[in-house]
Amino acid sequence: MADNTDKVEDSVEGAFYVDSNCIDCDLCRQTAPENFERNEDEGYTFVNKQPADDDEEQACRDAMEECPTEAIGDDG
Template identity: 45%
Template sequence: MADKKHKFSMNVAGIYYVDDQCIACDACCVEAPRFFAMNDNDGHAFVKLQPVTPEDLKEAENAMAACPVEAIGNDG
């Protein structure tokens, strides 16, 4: 389970975030490329845009479900 105390500072402010459990598998960026991107220098994903609409939220939830290590949180 993702922990907001360990989220990356690159995440844009909002309820969704990636924490330091990320293994850079790229799944969230494939599932929801509008909201997740990879920091190739540091080897982890981050939230680049917070979802707003119901469609956005579904996409972000799909990315969460695709994460193999539960590194994506949605609790702010």
């Protein structure tokens, strides 16, 4: 389970976030490309935009379930 006290830098405010357990596997960026982005310099992923509609919300939930290290959290 993701830790909301251990969020990676860059994440925008809101329900979804990524914590430091991210291994930069790219899965969430493929599943929810509108909402997750890679920090190219540091090699991790962060939430660049909270979901704006039901489709994006579902994509973020799918990404959260797929994440191999459970690094994605939802405080919504």
